[in-house]
Amino acid sequence: MIESSARHAEVLVIGGGIHGLSTALHLAQAGVKVTLLEADYCGRHASGVNAGGVRTLGRHAAEIPLALSSRTLWHELKGMLGDDGGFVPSGQLKLAESVAELEECRQRVRQLQALGFTHETLIEQQEVFERVPAVARHVVGGIWVQDDGYAQPFRTVTAFRLAAQKRGVRVHEQTPVQRVEQTGTRWRVTTPEGHFTAEHLVVTAGAWAGELAAQVGEPVPVRPEGLMLMVTHRVAPFCGPVLGATGRALSFKQFANGTLVIGGKLVGSLDFPARHGEVEMDQLATSARTVTDLFPHLKHLAVNRVWAGVEAFIADDLPVIGASRKASNLSYSFGFCGSGFHMGPGTGKRLAQLILGEASDISLDAFAIDRFNTASAGPSAIQPATTIAQH
Ligand SMILES: Cc1cc2nc3c(=O)[nH]c(=O)nc-3n(C[C@H](O)[C@H](O)[C@H](O)COP(=O)(O)OP(=O)(O)OC[C@H]3O[C@@H](n4cnc5c(N)ncnc54)[C@H](O)[C@@H]3O)c2cc1C
Structure with missing residues (x-):
């Protein structure tokens, strides 16, 4: 039985993924009394089962300021949470497999520079071979981002939960919210x-x-999708950075224990009412082929584990972050379209600032919930890197 005093909070957060927990933690750090309600257990869904990519590379231009500020927090996670979530600043590299793809990368870097962003740099074939000596020789170059990397998802979410609880956030798991209503404010x-x-x-x-x-x-x-990943047996270390590709979907990394985590917009099926994704092996085979094209020595490596998590996608590939346009004292942060793990630390901080009425130099206008109502909806500049689809 929950005590009656635990039933009222200054802020009630619905959802114990990385975004809910990060927002709750940042509010609690400012002295706010927060309760968080989670339908299953914290980290049960996308935040705990993703590929762990900490990536500013390939982002929609509208997301870049928030993504860069989130990355700063990833580098400071240990001080913030007492645990770094297994974060490794390995760098991320998007490979170009043809001259045409390299030109696409060059254009992308130029466009970003014109917007004032210098975090993505073009690298030629030789530098790719130096960074990833085992990669196939048809690779001609790519885009390199030095300060990106990867982390361990469930460990990170758990660290956020523990830090939030330490700051006084009350977390109720197995507590699904069925109805929300406002009376007065x-x-x-x-x-x-x-x-x-x-x-x-x-x-x-x-x-x-x-x-x-x-x-x-x-x-x-917003539509739910079952995104899939696979993990291989261990193999001797051969790849430091996280890899993506330009002309096909790929998300590839080697963890310190030797296992490879492979994904890249692999959409399985979904049993939404039962709250879980289902693996489709055909799709996984496509990704496995991409990997063996790039690393022929992996041809006989066995896959150890496969799974699908439930992720929220929004039609324009951008999340909803910010205040409700219909009701007072209501904020949203959801719909991260396959790349919200990286965004968790920074978005939680920014949303907490918004709720507290604090100023920030990062605008949330591009993520407004009412953007779908207007003909000119959505920010433009650089298109989302849909073909990149790194996780
Ligand atoms: C396979 C896969 C690979 C991915 N790889 C990457 C990656 O490498 N890098 C990256 O940046 N992103 C990646 N992502 C995306 C990333 O995981 C998500 O964008 C991010 O975790 C979303 O966090 P969230 O807190 O918004 O949602 P979630 O983690 O889904 O959390 C939402 C929580 O709300 C709870 N909830 C829902 N309804 C209710 C209710 N009515 N009452 C109470 N609780 C409720 C749910 O149970 C859930 O725990 C990947 C996703 C998947 C599935």
């Missing part, structure tokens, strides 16, 4: 464990957030 939510109330509500419910936004009259074109 105050919020009341219904769960099988009874009602909770708060002055401010934060929806960080991942692929399920659209259902809650719809209850407030703010429909969002």
Whole structure:
């Protein structure tokens, strides 16, 4: 039985993925009383089962300022959480496998530079071979980002949860929110464990957030998808950086224990009501082929584990982050389209600042929830790197 004093909070966060926990932690650090409700257990969904890519490389231009600020926090995670989440600043490299692809990379880097972003640099074939000596000789160059890397997802989410709880955040797992209602300015939510109330509500419910936004009259074109990954047996270390590709989907990294984590926009099937993704082996075979094209010596390496997690995608490939346009004291952060693990630390900090009314030099305008209502919706500049699809 939950005590009645635990049923009211200044801020109630719905969803215990990296975004909910990061927002809760940043609010608690500012002295706010926060309760977080999680339907399953923290990190059960995308945040705990992803590929761990910490990546500014290949981002939509609108996301870059937030992605860069989040990356700064990844480098400071140990001081912030007491655990670095297994973060390794390995660098990330997007490979070009033809002259045409290298030209595409060159254009991308030029466009970014014109916008004032210098974190992506073009590298020629020789530098790729120096960084990844085992890569196939048809690779002609690529884009390199020095300070990106990877981390361990469930360890990171757990570190955020523990740090948040240490700061006084009350976390209720196995507590799905069924209904959200506002009376005056105050919020009341219904769960099988009874009602909770708060002055401010934060929806960080991942692929399920659209259902809650719809209850407030703010429909969002968010769709759940089952994204897949596979992990191989151990192999002697041969690849330091995280790799992606320009002309085909790839997400590839080698962990310190020798295993390879392979993905790249691999969409399986989904049992949304049962809250889990299903693996489709055909799709995994495509990715395995890409990997053996790039590293022929892996041809006979066995796959050890495969799985699918549930991720939220939004029609324009950008998340929803910011205040409700329909109701007071309501904020959202969801729909990270396959690359929100990286964004968790920075977005949580920025959303907490917004809720606290603090100034920030990072605008959230591009992520407004009402952008779908206008004909000229969405930011432009550089298109999302859809073919890159690194995780
Ligand atoms: C296979 C895979 C690989 C990926 N690889 C990468 C990568 O390498 N790098 C990267 O940056 N991103 C990656 N991503 C994307 C990243 O994992 C997500 O964008 C990010 O974790 C989303 O975090 P979240 O907190 O918004 O959502 P989630 O982690 O899904 O958390 C939302 C939580 O809300 C809870 N919830 C939902 N509804 C309710 C309710 N009504 N009441 C209470 N709780 C509720 C859910 O149970 C869930 O725990 C990958 C995703 C997948 C699936």
